[in-house]
Amino acid sequence: MAEKTKAKFEAKTDDEKYLHAEKLLKAIDCLTRDKERAEIYEYVANIYKELGEYKDAKEKYEECDKKAKEHKKLAAEHKDTNPKVEEDEKKSSGIVGKIILVIIGILVVAVIAVFVYTRTTPGKYARASYYQKTGNYQKAYKMFRTLGGYKDSEAKLAKTELGVIKKAKVGANVLYGGYHWLILEKKDDKVMLVKSEPINGFAYNDKNEDVTWETCSLRKYLNGEFLEETFTKEMRGTILDTDITVSDNDLYGTKGGNSTTDKIFLLNSIQAEKKYNDILANYLRDCWLIDPGSKQNTAMFMSYGKIMKYGYEVTNTNMHIRPAVWISIK
Known part of the structure; x- marks a missing residue:
């Protein structure tokens, strides 16, 4: 009986084998004869034995093996006292076999149904x-x-x-929205992120004119189109407003302009060169910084880890950007 059952059902995973064994154990209550019960317990015990240390398979193997032996003994004693047992067993074996096949059929259908459902x-x-x-x-x-x-x-x-x-720890590369980000800082219930890979082809301002971070077109883009396209509504709800103060250029005296409150911004020269330098080791391309350059129509940039305070003209599009953002992790 156990060999017939095994031929009809070949579980592939430990989960399937375990579930198959559990179903057969429940079906044993439908059997009235000790011989059939002994065979099913023996078959199930072998399944648990194959599963080894999986879940509680070891304990269940011992329990089923014990019950198989008990029912074998009862079946033998029953035959000694009733010579018609063998004949009765032959008559009932066909019914028992059909019950087992029905149970296996139900299990197979259930497995197929679960497989299909998980792909919807x-x-x-x-x-x-x-x-x-x-x-x-x-x-x-x-x-x-x-x-x-x-x-x-x-x-x-x-x-x-x-x-x-x-x-994740500071310095880790994480996903958020449409991009990978580096964790620059963790403070209380908030985290500062910067774009892992620089994005190419952005001017600081779309016109060659005197400009500051407050008035530049890049700030408008980052806090508008970039914000909307990169993050879902739920993600945007976690992005914090950050007060931004841009210092004057200490070498050329160029004005940094008024303070702003932004969700997306660029790093300043101190953050890029000193505060987060170890994390920004892959800062190997020319990237805009938020600070002004030598003239009011220029902005600082970082090139291969070095700060270029004289800057480039703000309309230069051969530059990269690395947006930064503070998010709440409450």
């Missing part, structure tokens, strides 16, 4: 939610990214990414 949008959502709940943020992130606006996937995606950022 609701199934992916359920799996992603489970991964998020159990702290498997990497798998949760990948699934939520494919679900788009389904239900509250965007909100859960933001929560998943924040979960990763909370656990």
Whole structure:
């Protein structure tokens, strides 16, 4: 009986084997004869034995093996006192076999149904939610990214990414919104991020004129189009307002302009060269800084780790940007 059962059902994973064994144990109550019960207990015991240290398989193997031996003994005693037992068993074996086949059929159908469901949008959502709940943020992130606006996937995606950022250390590379970011600083319940890879082709200002950070077109772009396209609504809700003060150029005396309050900004020369220099080791391309250059129509930039205080003309588009942002991780 056990060999027939095994031929009809070949579980592939430990989860499937374990579930198969559990279902068969429940079905044993339907059997009335000790011989059939002994065979099923023996078959199930072998499954648990194969599973080794998986979950409580070791304990269940010992329990099933014990019950198989008990029912074998009872079956033998029953035959000694009742010579018609063998004949009765032959008559009932066909019925028992059909019951086992029905149970296996139900299990196979259930496995197929689960397999199909997990590949539907609701199934992916359920799996992603489970991964998020159990702290498997990497798998949760990948699934939520494919679900788009389904239900509250965007909100859960933001929560998943924040979960990763909370656990990550300063200097780590993390995902948030449409880009990878480096963690520059953690302070209380907030984190400062800077774009990992510089983005090419941005002018500081779209016109060659006297300008400051307050009035430049790059500030308008970062806090408008860039903010909207990079982060979902839920993610934008975590981005903090940051008070920005731009210092005058200490070498040329060029004015930094009025202070601003922004969500997205650029690093200043002190942050890039001193405060976060160790983290920004890959700052190897010409990138705009927020400070003014030698003239009011220029802005500082960083080139291969060095601050260029004389700056470039603000309309130069052969430059890169590395947006920075403070986010709440409450």
